[in-house]
Structure formats: structure tokens, C-alpha cells
Amino acid sequence: MAEELRQREECDVCLYVITPKMTGVYSIAEVIDDSNKRPEKTVFVRLRDDDDEKFTDGQWKSLGAVAQMVERNGGRAFDSLKSAATHLSHCCRPECSKEQQ
Numbered sequence: 001m002a003e004e005l006r007q008r009e010e011c012d013v014c015l016y017v018i019t020p021k022m023t024g025v026y027s028i029a030e031v032i033d034d035s036n037k038r039p040e041k042t043v044f045v046r047l048r049d050d051d052d053e054k055f056t057d058g059q060w061k062s063l064g065a066v067a068q069m070v071e072r073n074g075g076r077a078f079d080s081l082k083s084a085a086t087h088l089s090h091c092c093r094p095e096c097s098k099e100q101q
Contacts, residue, residue: 016030019050032066035069035075044070045077045078046064
């Protein structure tokens with residue numbers, strides 16, 4: 001656990017990808033915590049489907065509320081890996097970080 005916390009402090013991006021195969025909810029607490037403490041490097045991705053599993057409408061709506069909270073805190077939220085990858089490829093370059101300061 002200490003190593004994970006150290007990595008979250010030192011990393012360039014804290015990426016959270018939530019799929020229907022997720023078995024616990026601790027990652028939701030972590031992404032909210034990171035969006036408060038490290039908003040500029042917090043990225044949340046919610047994927048509706050994962051192989052043959054799919055979030056229920058209620059679960060999807062709840063994850064939408066999590067995504068909105070992450071964004072209100074200053075983080076970024078996406079509904080696809082492609083959109084998150086596009087964001088990361090454009091905004092996580094050294095020159096981009098300098099422009100945002």
C-alpha cells in the first residue's frame with residue numbers, strides 16, 4: 001500500500017479504468033481522493049461493456065455522477081479508452097505541462 005501511495009504522488013498520470021468486471025468499489029474512493037489531491041493528473045474512464053458483462057442502467061448513472069464529481073474537482077473523465085488515450089497523447093507531454101502552468 002505504501003508503494004502505491006508513493007507512485008500516485010510521483011506519477012505523471014493517475015489513470016482509473018472502471019469496467020463491469022470490477023469486484024470492489026475502493027477504486028471509486030481512490031479516484032475521488034486523487035481528483036481532490038491531484039486533479040491535474042487524475043483521469044477516470046468508465047467503460048459500459050467488458051466482454052459479455054455490462055453495467056446496469058443504475059450503475060452506469062452512478063458512475064456518471066462519479067465522472068461529474070471527478071471533473072468538478074478538476075480531473076478528466078471519459079467513456080472510452082480511445083478518448084482517454086487521445087487526451088493523454090495531447091495533454092501529457094512535457095511541453096503541454098509547461099503551457100498549463
